[in-house]
Structures are given as structure tokens and as C-alpha cells.
Amino acid sequence: MNEYIHSVTLDEEKCCGCTNCIKRCPTEAIRVRNGKAMILTERCIDCGECIRVCPHHAKRAKSDPLSVIDSFTYKIALPAPSLFGQFNNLSDINIVLNGLIAIGFDSVFEVARGAEIISEAARKLMETGELKKPVISCACPAIVRLIRIRFPELCDHVLPLLTPMEVSARLAKKQASEKTGLPEDQIGVFFISPCPAKVTEAKAPMATEKSAVDGVIAISRIYPQLSAAMDKLTKIEPLAFSGIIGVGWANSGGEATGMLNDKYLAADGIENAIRVLDELEDERINDIDFIELNACHGGCVGGVLTIENPYIAQARVQLLKKHLPVSKNHALDNAATEFHWTNTLNFTPVLKLSDNLEEAMEMMTKIDEITKNLPNLDCGSCGSPSCHAMAEDIVKGNAKITDCIFVLKEQLQAMAKSLSSLS
Amino acid sequence: MNAIHLFYEVSGDDFARAGEASGDVKQKLKSLGYDKTAIRNAAIAMYEGEINMVIHAGGGVIDVDIYPEKIEIKMEDKGPGIPDLDMAMQEGFSTAPPQIHDLGFGAGMGLPNIKKYTDKMHIDTELGVGTTVYMTVNANK
Ligand SMILES: Nc1ncnc2c1ncn2[C@@H]1O[C@H](COP(=O)(O)OP(=O)(O)OP(=O)(O)O)[C@@H](O)[C@H]1O
Ligand code: SF4
Ligand SMILES: [Mg+2]
Numbered sequence A: 001m002n003e004y005i006h007s008v009t010l011d012e013e014k015c016c017g018c019t020n021c022i023k024r025c026p027t028e029a030i031r032v033r034n035g036k037a038m039i040l041t042e043r044c045i046d047c048g049e050c051i052r053v054c055p056h057h058a059k060r061a062k063s064d065p066l067s068v069i070d071s072f073t074y075k076i077a078l079p080a081p082s083l084f085g086q087f088n089n090l091s092d093i094n095i096v097l098n099g100l101i102a103i104g105f106d107s108v109f110e111v112a113r114g115a116e117i118i119s120e121a122a123r124k125l126m127e128t129g130e131l132k133k134p135v136i137s138c139a140c141p142a143i144v145r146l147i148r149i150r151f152p153e154l155c156d157h158v159l160p161l162l163t164p165m166e167v168s169a170r171l172a173k174k175q176a177s178e179k180t181g182l183p184e185d186q187i188g189v190f191f192i193s194p195c196p197a198k199v200t201e202a203k204a205p206m207a208t209e210k211s212a213v214d215g216v217i218a219i220s221r222i223y224p225q226l227s228a229a230m231d232k233l234t235k236i237e238p239l240a241f242s243g244i245i246g247v248g249w250a251n252s253g254g255e256a257t258g259m260l261n262d263k264y265l266a267a268d269g270i271e272n273a274i275r276v277l278d279e280l281e282d283e284r285i286n287d288i289d290f291i292e293l294n295a296c297h298g299g300c301v302g303g304v305l306t307i308e309n310p311y312i313a314q315a316r317v318q319l320l321k322k323h324l325p326v327s328k329n330h331a332l333d334n335a336a337t338e339f340h341w342t343n344t345l346n347f348t349p350v351l352k353l354s355d356n357l358e359e360a361m362e363m364m365t366k367i368d369e370i371t372k373n374l375p376n377l378d379c380g381s382c383g384s385p386s387c388h389a390m391a392e393d394i395v396k397g398n399a400k401i402t403d404c405i406f407v408l409k410e411q412l413q414a415m416a417k418s419l420s421s422l423s
Numbered sequence B: 001m002n003a004i005h006l007f008y009e010v011s012g013d014d015f016a017r018a019g020e021a022s023g024d025v026k027q028k029l030k031s032l033g034y035d036k037t038a039i040r041n042a043a044i045a046m047y048e049g050e051i052n053m054v055i056h057a058g059g060g061v062i063d064v065d066i067y068p069e070k071i072e073i074k075m076e077d078k079g080p081g082i083p084d085l086d087m088a089m090q091e092g093f094s095t096a097p098p099q100i101h102d103l104g105f106g107a108g109m110g111l112p113n114i115k116k117y118t119d120k121m122h123i124d125t126e127l128g129v130g131t132t133v134y135m136t137v138n139a140n141k
Helices: A020-024 A049-053 A066-071 A081-086 A093-102 A111-127 A141-150 A152-157 A164-180 A196-203 A219-232 A244-248 A270-281 A310-321 A357-373 A387-395 A405-422 B020-032 B036-057 B098-102 B110-117
Strands: A008-010 A030-033 A036-039 A059-061 A074-079 A187-193 A215-218 A264-268 A290-294 B004-011 B059-066 B070-077 B120-126 B130-138
Touching (some): A066 A215, A066 A219, A074 A081, A074 A164, A081 A310, A111 A244, A141 A152, A141 A270, A152 A270, A164 A187, A164 A196, A215 A219, A264 A270, A270 A290, B004 B036, B020 B036, B036 B070, B036 B110, B036 B130
Parallel strands (some): A264 A290
Antiparallel strands (some): A030 A036, B004 B059, B059 B070, B070 B130, B120 B130
8 A cells, every 4th residue: 555655755946956866865766857856756765865965955754743643632752762862961761751741742652662572572583483584674664665675585584573663653552542541543643753764654654554653743843842841841750661772772783782682783874784785685694693774874863854963862872771771661472473564575676677578688788788878977967866877767768868968968069060061 | 689798807906896796787687677586696606706706816707698598607717727626616625815714705615606506507727727617597487
């Protein structure tokens, strides 16, 4: 369902058609056509790299305003662990949680709690020996989407458990319904998100038919109100219920640490993640049981909807963890079943040239010929990210050779020459 | 028609670049929508060959022909040649120097792996002249 719904979108008015985003996109999902960027939706993994790099702020992440919570009787905030790294001199997570109550939520349920449950369920599942090793973390939806379109052999290495966000949403709803007596549809659960990938995962999940998350609010959007409310707090209720393992998920390496197994690898930044996946696919990574990959540098603290420098946020999370117990939430025996994916992660070959191999081969031959005749400067002026991508666009009928300004110049010069020889 | 021919030169003095050619072939096979298993097998076998070219033979050239039903790879170098081919094909046999072991190579698994992941493999080698490794990976269409 809704396979191509995305959080990342373009603000046409602000886009001036420069080449920053097309060159940065890890899946070559952006073209500039008629002076404006356009996103090839089937290729977009919502990593947010284009948002990060656009100097005109023309790339945006769709998320919900705080007012979404108004349509529910009982409202629960689900703060991502990365939220805690956004505040200067924060000594206690409770201050953030109380701040969330002050701006209108009825209760809070830290996503760190779901993270602890998933850590434990994953450990148990790994012990059964049912999983294909190395197991790849499922927590960063941008990475899972990348695997889905680019790494066919790795789809069945992805940990088939729901994300901490999803687990927390389900538990929060259930507990609140038991506590308040309200039916679950009157209870709204809102994820406070560091990134667009998680917005998409809530709106059009890969793991399951429908997400229990009712709305996603960007950290950057809620920040001003939240930090103002935090400053005004007179009393701090003890609301926090998570430990080192859960809060640690904010940083790259945190999730892997929660596996309590030394044979892990953690890579952050989409380009580094791609390198790891490539090597893994070629079976060049041995003796590793678990691979944590985060699309953002530093982990989710580096999400494009956060506001603080990821390395500063990382250090803060590190400090906050000091005073916490190891873990406060435990997975029930059936957790791995209860929180198992109900969908399967199927490879979607959106990058292939044609469904027919022979036709694809003919197309590739043409692409290589055209590429040879392009200047190979990869300047991006044609609107495609590289000369090779341009050749592919031409063969697919989505661009013409004279979109290359160098080819156009040559043709104009030749025309001028033949005109002057006529006169 | 119906073959795509690719050609690569592998430099003998740049370790960091070893794997570029096999990486490119893998990318191309993926955009063709080629048989997944064949892609993996070809990528693994070719990578081993590429590393051997760099470590043992000072680089070389690679020709790849992609057909709908198979991938043919020819890896040719002008290195020292292999004195005893049967020995070289054995798992665990390696003449790689210690500094190569530090990089994680030299387990003597490269040639056996090529054999394992390909459907056909043949080596021509002559001392002082060079080595050519031919391999074929069949596609399950
Ligand atoms: N192209 C080549 N030229 C010369 N000698 C070679 C070549 N390829 C392999 N050899 C010889 O054959 C031996 C076995 O090769 P093989 O690839 O199986 O193992 P290795 O390269 O030593 O270690 P590994 O591949 O596990 O890193 C090498 O140590 C080397 O002596
Ligand atoms: S690393 Fe975290 S913040 Fe970044 S895209 Fe992935 S899930 Fe989102
Ligand atoms: Mg070798």
C-alpha cells in the first residue's frame, strides 16, 4: 500500500534549479527539469540528504504540526531518544518529558522504552539461530529502503522486528486505553521525529500494514515551544522510564551496544553504509553477527530534522546516560512474535533498465555509446546527476542530447559555421 | 549482438582501488536486472581475481562479456606466473608476504573461491610471462 508516499518534497517556488541536490542524492533520485528539481519517487528513500544540502531550503520534510494532537481525546508524545541530545545543560530526561506535558500532551512514552524491548527481543531471536547472519538493523528506515531497492541479496538479512517507534506506539496506546478506559481510536500517539524517513515509515510502513502512530512532529518544529515550556517548569514529575540501552539508540553504535555481543559493526552516514552493504553483499565481511547502519552521521542525533550539531548532541546523550540504569524495559517471551514484521521485505528493482533482459542489454549498449560522446565532466548542468545518468535518461526518453550544454554549444557552432559558409 | 563488453585496467600499485572493476560490473549487472545469484557469484569471483592481480602480479587488464545466459570474465596479467598451479588452487596455500596478511588477505582462499563461485574456470600461466584467469558464471534465467 502507498509504496511511493514520501515525506521529502519540493517547494517549487524556492527551487532555483541548481545542481546541489541531484549530485548529493545517494540513489540518483533527483533531476532538474525545466529549471526545477523533481524527485523520482520510486527511487527516493527519504534519507533527507537533499534537505541537508539545499542552500535555498527548497527541499522539505512533510510532517505534522503540533495541532494534529487536538483531534484526539487523549494525547501521548513519543519522543525519539535523539530529542534528549538537543538541549544545553540538560541534566535529566524528565525535564524534557515534563515539557512535553506542558505543551499539551496528556502523557509521554519514550521511544527508548520500545528500543530496550526490541534490543532484548532481537538478542533472543539471534540466539535461536533462525536469522541470517550478519543481521542488519531495521531501525533506520532510510537504510532499509536503500536495501530494498539496491541490495537484493541482503533483504533477508534485515532484522524482521518492528522499529522502537512502532513498538512504543502500540504499547503506549494499549496501556493508555487500559488506564483511561478510552477506546484506542480516541487515543492519539505522536512521534517526535529526528528525520523524514521515520515520517514516511509512520505513514506508509514497510514492516506492517498500518502504523499505530497517528502523527509525526519534527523535532525542529516542536523545539521552540518545547524549550520555552521546559524553562518555565516549576515542578518535575518523575516520568522517565528508560535506561542506558534505550537512550543510547540516539547515537550511532548505541543499538549495536544493546545487542550485548562484541561481534558487531556500526557505520553511520549514507555513503559509509553503502560501502558496508556492498562489501557484505560480496561476502567480504566475516566474523560479524550484527550490523548497525544509520543514514545520518552520528546516528539519529544527526537526523535532518534535529537542530543541534550531531556531535554535540552525541556527547550530551553520552552524559545523560551516566545516571541511568542499564535497562528498565524487558521483552516478554513472546515479544519476537508479537513484534515480528507482518510484511516481508521484498526487493523492488526500481533501478533496473527494463523488465526484459535483452532489452535492458540493448539499452545499456546505447547508454555506453552516448556516455562516450558526452564530455564526462559530470557537471550536472543538464539536470542529471552525471553524464552516465544523463545517457540513461536519454535512452529512457526522459532527456535529449542537446540538454547537455556542451553538446548544444558544439551543435550551435557547427550551425554558425555552415551559415557563414553560405553567405 | 547480445553481448555487452566491458574492459578494465587494474593498476598494480593502488590497493585502495582494487575492487573498483568488480564493483562496476556488479552495478551494471544490477541495472540489467540480471540473475541475483549470478551477480553475487561473478562479483565475488572477480573481486578475488582483481585482488590477486594487485597483490601477486602488479596489475593487469580485465575483459567482461555479459550474455543473457552467462557472464564471461578474462583476467590477464604480465606478472611472475604461478609455478605450481595445483598447489596454488589448494585452500590455504599462499605466498603472500606478512604485510599482506595484515591487510586481511593471504588466507590462500582466493583461487579456491573463484572455483567455488564460478561454473567454469581455467588458468593459463607461464613463469616470467604472466597469468590469465578465465571464468564463466551461468545465469539462471
Ligand atoms: N595472478 C597471479 N599471479 C601470480 N601468482 C598468483 C596469481 N594469483 C594467485 N597466485 C599465487 O597463488 C597463490 C594462491 O592464490 P589465492 O588467491 O588462492 O590466495 P592468496 O591470494 O594468497 O590469499 P587470499 O586470496 O586468500 O587473500 C598466491 O599466494 C600466489 O602465490
Ligand atoms: S539515521 Fe536515524 S535520523 Fe537518520 S534517517 Fe536513519 S532513522 Fe532517520
Ligand atoms: Mg588471492
